[in-house]
Structure formats: structure tokens, C-alpha cells
Amino acid sequence: MAAKRILMLVGDYVEDYEVMVPFQILVMVGHQVDAVCPGKRVGETVRTAVHDFDGAQTYSEKPGHNFTVNADFNAVDETAYDGLVIPGGRAPEYLRLNARLLAMVRHFAQARKPIASICHGQQILVAAGVLKGRVCTAYPAVQPEIEAAGGTWHEVGAQLANACADGNLVTAPAWTAHPAWMREFLALLGSRIEP
Template sequence: MAVKKILMLAGDYVEDYEAMVPFQILVMVGHKVDVVCPGKKPGETVRTAVHDFEGDQTYSEKPGHNFAITADFDAVDETTYDALVIPGGRAPEYLRLNRRLLAMVRHFAQANKPIASICHGQQILVAAGVLKGRVCTAYPSVQPEIEAAGGTWHEVGASYANACTDGNLVTAPAWPAHPEWMRQFLTRLGSRIEP
């Protein structure tokens, strides 16, 4: 398997499982993952939040862990990366205001490089203007934004355990979909995954 260089976008109150678990999976199978955050330097951290599904009308939120930033956002050259990961949580709602970050996302979309985005991460894809004509899923409350951006909503059901692949784009509604989301993303990366 060829080692891929993967960029992950993070920010304060990124969803804990949606940052930590994909990072660990991708590193475990041998890929190099650089985590960046606007305004943060390598060695600094972002706070995470754990979103859970406990029978309420929406997710609950609890404090998570600190997640390490491993690369300098201001110095990173997205053209040197093979793929992009966008975790969800609350971070996407403000990360999508960063023009440089949106330009990074557009690079991956225009170059047809694999993009894995989960939960509210698709808010960044909407803001970058890369969902027109694409099929994807997300946390259900993001459906109106996806459709307003010209995307087609893919329903995965109430379990949140499925994912959707449309070409280079792999999306999922929330962390319960990690097994399928990461399996589909690793396939796009050319990683060999045994059933």
C-alpha cells in the first residue's frame, strides 16, 4: 500500500470521535495525517466535544479531550496532500468563515482528490461551493444547506451508521458511521481493506 499524505481540518469544539478516531485509523494503516487549525501552531491543541444520541430531539454535548495540532495552517501547502478529512462538531460553523481554509477545500474538490467529511463538516463543503451536483449525507440538520447549495441529499436512516460515496467524496451523518465511512474512504485512498 502506498502511504498517503492526508490533511485534516480541526478547530475548537470539533467532535471528539470524528477527529480522534479517523486520525487513529488512518495512522494505524500507515498513512501520514497532518492536523491544522487556523490560528493554531503545531503542538497546540483544540478542545473537542462529544456529541451523543440519547433519545433527545438532537444530540447532547459533553466535554471531550484536547486534540493536538500537528502542522502549521499558515505554512501548509494543500497541493502536496493526497486527501482531505473534515470532522464535524461545532468547529465547521466558524471554520467555514476562513477564506484560506475554503480555498484549501476547493483545491481537493477541483483536483478530484478523496475528501472524507462527516456530520457538520459538510457545512464547510457548502461554504466552499463544492457540492453542486454532488450526492452526500450529513447530520440531518445540514440537509437544507446541502440542498440549497445544489447537492442531492442521501438518506441513511435513523441509525446514523451508513455512509455515502459519490466519486471522490465520502460523507457520513455522524460518528456511529465510522466503520463504513472509513472503509469507503480507505477504498478511495487505494488502501487494501480485508472484509
């Protein structure tokens, strides 16, 4: 397997597990992951939040860890990357306001490069205008946005443990779906994990 270059879009209050775990999985199998954040430089950190499913009508939020940005957003040449990861949390609601970030996302969609987006990360896909005619899932509260953007909602069940693959796009509802989500994304990248 040839190592791939992966771009990861992060921001303050990104969901802790949805940034930490995919980053570590992708690095573990040999890929280079560049985590970038508008307005942050290499070595600076973003705050994370842990979203937990503890019986309330929606997730609860607790402080997470700091996550270090390891690449410069302003220097990104998206054409040099093989795949894109968009974690969820609260970061997507304001990251989607960044025109340069949305242009990066459009590049991956138009070039049919692998995209893995989870939870509220799909808000960025909606804002980039890349979901029309696509099938995907997300955290259930994002369903109206996906459908309004012309996407088709894929139901994954109450446990939120499954992923949805549609061509180059792999989506999942929450960190509980990491095994399925990362397995599908790694397959798109050509990575092989032997049992």
C-alpha cells in the same frame, strides 16, 4: 500500499470521536495525517466535544478530550496532499468563515482528490461551493444547507450508521457511521484492509 499524506481540518469543539478515531485509523494503516487549525501552532490543542444520541430531539454535547495540532495551517501546501478529512462538531460553523481554508477545500474538490467529511463538516463543503450536483449526507440538520447549495441529499436511515460515496467524496451523518465512512475513504486512497 503507498503511504498517503492526508490533511485534516480541525478547530475548537470539533466532535471528539470524529477527529480522534479517523486520525488513529489513518495513522494505523500507514498514512501521514497532518491536523491543522487556523490560528493554532504545532503542539497546541483544540478542545473537543462529545455529541451523544441519548433520546433527545437532537444530540447532547459533553466535554471531550484535547486534540493536538501536529502541522502548521499557514504552511500548508494543499497540492502536496492526497486526501482531505473534515470532522464535524461545532468547529465547521466558524472554520467555514476562513477564506484560506475554503480555498484548500476547493483544491481537493477541483483536483478530484479523496475527501471524507462527516456530520457538520459538510457546512465547510457548502461554504466552499463544492456540492453543486453532488450526492451526500450529513447530520440531518444540515440537509437544508446541502440542498440550498445544489447538492442532492442521501438518506442513510435512523441509525446514522451508513456512508454515502459519490466519486471522490465520502460523507457520513455522525460518528456512528465510522466503519462505513472510513472503509469508503480508505478504498478511495487505495488502502486495503484484509478481514
